[in-house]
Amino acid sequence: MSVHAPGTAPESSTAAIRHLAERGYEATTAEDLAAAVGMSRSTFFRRFGSKDDVVFADHDHALARLETALEDTTLAPADALVSATADVLRLLLRDPDAARLRFELMRLTPALRDRELVITHRYERVFTRYIREVQQPGTPAWVASTLGASLVAAHNAALRAWLRGRVTDAAAALAGDLRQLTSLYARWLTNDHDGTERRVLVAVYETAGSPESVLAAVAEQLRQ
Amino acid sequence: MSVHAPGTAPESSTAAIRHLAERGYEATTAEDLAAAVGMSRSTFFRRFGSKDDVVFADHDHALARLETALEDTTLAPADALVSATADVLRLLLRDPDAARLRFELMRLTPALRDRELVITHRYERVFTRYIREVQQPGTPAWVASTLGASLVAAHNAALRAWLRGRVTDAAAALAGDLRQLTSLYARWLTNDHDGTERRVLVAVYETAGSPESVLAAVAEQLRQ
DNA sequence: TCTTTCATGGAACGCAGTCCCATCCACGCC
DNA sequence: GGCGTGGATGGGACTGCGTTCCATGAAAGA
Numbered sequence: 060m061s062v063h064a065p066g067t068a069p070e071s072s073t074a075a076i077r078h079l080a081e082r083g084y085e086a087t088t089a090e091d092l093a094a095a096v097g098m099s100r101s102t103f104f105r106r107f108g109s110k111d112d113v114v115f116a117d118h119d120h121a122l123a124r125l126e127t128a129l130e131d132t133t134l135a136p137a138d139a140l141v142s143a144t145a146d147v148l149r150l151l152l153r154d155p156d157a158a159r160l161r162f163e164l165m166r167l168t169p170a171l172r173d174r175e176l177v178i179t180h181r182y183e184r185v186f187t188r189y190i191r192e193v194q195q196p197g198t199p200a201w202v203a204s205t206l207g208a209s210l211v212a213a214h215n216a217a218l219r220a221w222l223r224g225r226v227t228d229a230a231a232a233l234a235g236d237l238r239q240l241t242s243l244y245a246r247w248l249t250n251d252h253d254g255t256e257r258r259v260l261v262a263v264y265e266t267a268g269s270p271e272s273v274l275a276a277v278a279e280q281l282r283q
Numbered sequence: 284m285s286v287h288a289p290g291t292a293p294e295s296s297t298a299a300i301r302h303l304a305e306r307g308y309e310a311t312t313a314e315d316l317a318a319a320v321g322m323s324r325s326t327f328f329r330r331f332g333s334k335d336d337v338v339f340a341d342h343d344h345a346l347a348r349l350e351t352a353l354e355d356t357t358l359a360p361a362d363a364l365v366s367a368t369a370d371v372l373r374l375l376l377r378d379p380d381a382a383r384l385r386f387e388l389m390r391l392t393p394a395l396r397d398r399e400l401v402i403t404h405r406y407e408r409v410f411t412r413y414i415r416e417v418q419q420p421g422t423p424a425w426v427a428s429t430l431g432a433s434l435v436a437a438h439n440a441a442l443r444a445w446l447r448g449r450v451t452d453a454a455a456a457l458a459g460d461l462r463q464l465t466s467l468y469a470r471w472l473t474n475d476h477d478g479t480e481r482r483v484l485v486a487v488y489e490t491a492g493s494p495e496s497v498l499a500a501v502a503e504q505l506r507q
Numbered sequence: 508t509c510t511t512t513c514a515t516g517g518a519a520c521g522c523a524g525t526c527c528c529a530t531c532c533a534c535g536c537c
Numbered sequence: 538g539g540c541g542t543g544g545a546t547g548g549g550a551c552t553g554c555g556t557t558c559c560a561t562g563a564a565a566g567a
Contacts, residue, residue, distance in 0.1 A: 089523060099547045104524065173401045180400050183436075201460040204440040205433035212407075212432035213425045220424070236425040243467045313554065323516045328555065 071096040072107075072116040073157050079114070080160055084168040111174045114161060118178050121150050125182060129189045136193040136248040137241040140186065141234055144210050147182070148217060149230040162222055183211045190248075198247040206244050213237055295320040296331075296340040297381050303338070304384055308392040335398045338385060342402050345374045349406060353413045360417040360472040361465040364410065365458050368434050371406070372441060373454040386446055407435045414472075422471040430468050437461055 078095040079087055087095075089110050093103035096113075107113040125147055132139040152158050165171045187207030194203060213236050221229035241248065302319040303311055311319075313334050317327035320337075331337040349371055356363040376382050389395045411431030418427060437460050445453035465472065 088521090101547055101549095102545080105546085108524095110523070176400045176404050177397045199460065199463065200444070201437045201440055201464065204436040205464055208432040208436035209429035212428040216425055216428040236423065239423065240425065240429055312552090325517070326515055329515085332555090334554070 072113050073154075073160075075107075075113045076157070076161050076164055080164040080167075084164065084171060111171055114164065114171055115174065115178045117151070118181075121147050122181055122185065124150060126185055129185065136190070137238075137245065139193075140190070140206075140210060140241055141237040144186075144214055144237055145230040145234040148214055148233055151218070152221065152229055159222065162218075179211055179215065182214075183207045186210045194247050195250055202244060202247050206241075209240055210237065213240060296337050297378075297384075299331075299337045300381070300385050300388055304388040304391075308388065308395060335395055338388065338395055339398065339402045341375070342405075345371050346405055346409065348374060350409055353409065360414070361462075361469065363417075364414070364430075364434060364465055365461040368410075368438055368461055369454040369458040372438055372457050375442070376445065376453055383446065386442075403435055403439065406438075407431045410434045418471050419474055426468060426471050430465075433464055434461065437464060 075092055075096050078092060082091070089103060090100045092110065092113070093100045096103065098106070107116065125143055128143045128146060129139060132143070134142065165175060184207070187203045190203040190206055214233060217226070217229050217233035217236065220226050220232070226232045299316055299320050302316060306315070313327060314324050316334065316337070317324045320327070322330070331340065349367055352367045352370060353363060356367070358366065389399060408431070411427045414427040414430055438457060441450070441453050441457035441460065444450050444456070450456045
């Protein structure tokens, strides 16, 4: 998993991505790429491991962040998943221009799209493992698998929407989607049948009112 | 997508898999493999495209079956997804010994596990496209993405459970799981709850949960 | 029988990734 | 200052995948 050089500067990988995007992925040899980032072919492979790993260099960072975030969180499981996933997206889009360049390169290069599937699968594994740890006893086995895959899929969908300019704050939009998604799985992520303190909210509303208006009133009550 | 030779006999690919499983994937060169299936190196690449595509040769068949099944179905969307996914698994496990051998090979070979992710992603795309076609108007965009990914994830989980001997009828067990999964998405796949009057909403929640999670749960109730 | 077509085998090539070794530089030690 | 030592680098050779091009042969058709 590209455990090659901990201290590889991120600017060299963005230089590599720029070079690949300009000249084309297939058209640039590993030697070209090494020269573009200012090192020999030997050390290029030592640092990045392979020609396509240089494109996904900072995924290692994001993945490590995700793992520690899920380990150290004090949030309820559903909230932890929502915020951790949104944080990953936020991290990947920290430099919007670099992100756009990277995904333009991937759009043009089938081999990199395939490689990305492998990379993102590592996130899925982390999610699934966490869910298996926190889920209620008796939860069916398929829950962790599908929810883990869903988190990655929602993340990717939000990313694509941002790339197409449909949303401006991709992480916030993603968090909204994920709150809905995790609410589908709420019964397996929260233990609402034990002695923890609970509160009851009763909202009476007219059928003429839209769900949104009811929701707004409920949100107002919750804020107090 | 290995559109190489439509008439490649399946027994030659199982012979190739057996050879790879016995001698090891990395240890067998393409020339060895070509000889093992009785052809020259040239024609081997012409027929299978690459060394690892030979392992996934029948996925092309299963994928084509899935596409036509979803196109021609008369079932309700949720049922169509359940039965089509179970059918894929049934097809892949039609020859149990060959399936076990194939997955034993994949267990030993990281490169093939990576490759499998790329292959199965094609199923995800087919599912997602179908869901987008049949979903109710106004369905949020994340639904098709996450449900498509979930179907593949549940399929893979059922396959792994079968490989570990936990279930005997993998397809039936998968169908059961998928019925539960699709029921989570029922409101976007069926239009059976229109015009019903609802006036009272009761939300029970833990004080430990964040306001956002409570809101999501309330929104979920409103939508039903 | 001649021709055309198509699948095959064979040979060469480009290039990714690995391995090995020589070099160089920054240390610490005497 | 001289000197060994460890780690990072560069260079070159090597393996093996996948591609390309060409020659061959067999089957099909005129």
